[in-house]
Amino acid sequence: MQTLHVELGERSYPIYIGAGLLADPELLTCHIGGRQVAVVTNETVAPLYLETLMRSLEGFKVASIVLPDGEVFKNWETLQLIFDGLLTARHDRRTTIIALGGGVIGDMAGFAAACYQRGVDFIQVPTTLLSQVDSSVGGKTGINHPLGKNMVGAFYQPKAVLIDTASLRTLPERELSAGLAEVIKYGLICDEPFLVWLEQNIPALRALDQQALTYAIEQSCAAKARVVAADERESGVRATLNLGHTFGHAIETEQGYGVWLHGEAVAAGTVMALEMSYRLGWLSAADRDRGIRLLQAAGLPVVPPQDMTPAQFLEHMAVDKKVLDGQLRLVLLRRLGEAVVTADYPREILDATLRSDYAALAQSSNS
């Protein structure tokens, strides 16, 4: 088992990574303050792991709250089901909420923990690769609004994060790839040696080689923990974690939440950021194509929806949280392994990026 520490003063917490951790009661119970626990999970994950988790919680008064599965349910109505479950079971402010599932469950259970009686304890048990390397680290919680993704939420840190790598064995291949989009992101924004390692080990990761997975998750969490520790509330460097996300969110919003997986939209969005960095003269065509090839090797889409117009992209990007006083800031790459957040780019380069022929680029980058 590996243990990372996210350093945030009095809100610091550990991340445990290893195979079979879900069945280890000690790791959970040492972070539970009271006698009440509420496990929030969904209809897909519950049949797989809820029973194992419940066995680790013997002796506590446990309520389990099973939500419908999917990004389309990341809204107020579903959040309300968590509050209903907590209030019906009379959970008080010393209760601990455990999020068992992917990023949607983590975001919603975390936001519920931030808001229930103005804040209760919270433990993350992410079961998808995406949530293990991304949404379980950093304290971002929230729900979607019909007018924008993650527009309502809180920065709220868990007491602990438990990553059981064995849970990836039941993950659909498409979702494994979606998780790899974020893993690759860490290489692109801040770790060129990791990028090289990924170019060599993508096949092992897709084949669920446990050693490769453990290493990739560890590197990813460590990278994110470093960035978050330096900038908890995203006033500066933390925004680089959103590489591909501004374009990607526009894709998700336009297509309707849940049609593209988050990681898939981020992958296509990352290709757009690579292309824009190339057009700015920061990346060579060869480096841009290296990035595109790696995303393709991970089984990810590298072409944005062909029916989306530049106007549609701009409309959705205008409500992005990185907009400050009307200026659209974008995460771009100075070189492979170094991201910057900037609003200082010629508008025509953004327009050209939105009009690029990504289908042709996908083809040529592989030739």
Next chain:
Amino acid sequence: MQTLHVELGERSYPIYIGAGLLADPELLTCHIGGRQVAVVTNETVAPLYLETLMRSLEGFKVASIVLPDGEVFKNWETLQLIFDGLLTARHDRRTTIIALGGGVIGDMAGFAAACYQRGVDFIQVPTTLLSQVDSSVGGKTGINHPLGKNMVGAFYQPKAVLIDTASLRTLPERELSAGLAEVIKYGLICDEPFLVWLEQNIPALRALDQQALTYAIEQSCAAKARVVAADERESGVRATLNLGHTFGHAIETEQGYGVWLHGEAVAAGTVMALEMSYRLGWLSAADRDRGIRLLQAAGLPVVPPQDMTPAQFLEHMAVDKKVLDGQLRLVLLRRLGEAVVTADYPREILDATLRSDYAALAQSSNS
């Protein structure tokens, strides 16, 4: 103008108290970081003060969001109107939300500020006595849930609080009395000399004597600021601010939000706390009756709804936020001017308190 400072480290903020402050642009604008401002108010307050406030905000991009008036609207559906307004006007994370109105507006606008894009700046402009002395100080924000009051919310501090005492001239008499319930509370829990002052000055306060009002608001805010500074997240002494609230919330919940004003329910709940403290042998009958007389002199109800049974009280009190691991903690008075929070009382004393004849008590305390 009086200025108090609530000391909370990097979340410290000033409270300005005085007549006509609403028309002073400086006090507001020095706390606004960006160019966007959203004023959240309601249909009752908007015609009275929105225009004056807007004049103080010239030069900013201001959106005004006018909500329906009343505690029954302190719910998710109404909160959603704030998010809709912010997103439609494309407010980014540097926007400042100004709450112009009573406690409901402050709680909802504050919670919206805590959640919008995971947290934006927030200024309180409370226009009722209750919100001036209570909900504008301390950072408690939130909404009601069908199963409990204030069950969903956040601790979130404003950048500043602006109390214009002149705004009390348009406040209905019943609401002025409701505010006095909280003013009296500060005397009861921690300031016996202030209690004596109140016994002499209640008529002046009800006649809107500006000097008396300014003094009472100042003393109340200072008392609350002291308690909050010592215990921001209500782990200890802050809970004494809830004198009368556990019984009072039960009344509000049972009667349906908005039928009794919050301050009215607190007044009746305070009488119950006085009675229980008397039954525990902590207060003399004379001191209990002093408290009851003061509440009566303020025009407040001192008899709980006669049709509410002890079982109904207990049912609603069981979901109170002061319940910890099943133990119901109550705020009681050791003596006039000293409150304690305790779960250490004989159950039969609580039962007897719930069965007391408050109508008779109200009559005899005045004889």
